[in-house]
Amino acid sequence: MNPTSTRAISTPHIADWRTRGACLTRDPEFWFPKGSTSPGSIQAAEAKAICRTCPVAITCAAWAIEKRLQHGIYGGLDAPQRRSIARKETRRDLTHSGIVAEVRAAWASDERDPLVETYLSHSVQDIDGHVWWRGRKTSYPVAGRDLTPGQIAYELKHKRAASGHVTVTCDRFGCVAAEHLADGIDRWQRDHATAA
Structure with missing residues (x-):
């Protein structure tokens, strides 16, 4: 307000x-x-x-x-x-x-948004804009689905489930900042835009 x-x-x-x-x-x-x-x-x-x-x-x-x-x-x-x-x-x-x-x-x-709850309770942002996942598990149960930390962050940002494997686009392996992630559709669009 x-x-x-x-x-x-x-x-x-x-x-x-x-x-x-x-x-x-x-x-x-x-x-x-x-x-x-x-x-x-x-x-x-x-x-x-x-x-x-x-x-x-x-x-x-x-x-x-x-x-x-x-x-x-x-x-x-x-x-x-x-x-x-x-x-x-x-x-x-x-x-x-x-x-x-x-x-x-x-x-x-x-x-009741379980994606938000899971992301907020397991992530921490670094001072340089990268986000790191706290915990050693490779997947987490969210509303009946097992999702990787990257899939959770990607879905929160893009309001859709990731298509294919989620990869990091920045130079920091393991970063789960939604802005630093790409799914199969994003990679396909990027590759076709580069080829054109």
Whole structure:
């Protein structure tokens, strides 16, 4: 939530809801995590957890969806989650109560995402942007599937399961920073782009 915004609010709730936000005690940059690797993911998860204890979280989320805000955490939702709800709103003409239901469903989905939990509990980011996996196992059970650390990181970043073997594209063997991983499709596209 951005409490310093002067834009008009058209949600049918508390007129000055922004003055009641749980975010007011934090640095505004906290609500804008950088990157999708371990520190950014952890910061986003922490921000969402604080939002979900906020007395005006639903109003904040609905406001951010309505305003089509493209960055940051608002009402416990990140930008992709808000875009998803906004698309549903456009397609189905959701009422305010429909938006509230979608926000609550997104919250519940976050709390149960086993990929996020596994990645956050087993990875650590180095100061140079590489991410290392803590643990010696070669695969981990996630929602009924056995996945390698690279597959877990890849799926989190690309929102799809990896096709074929996941390989490291940086010079650090064992790095699981999602930005430093490629699957079979990525390698095929890279090879064909180079050949063209």
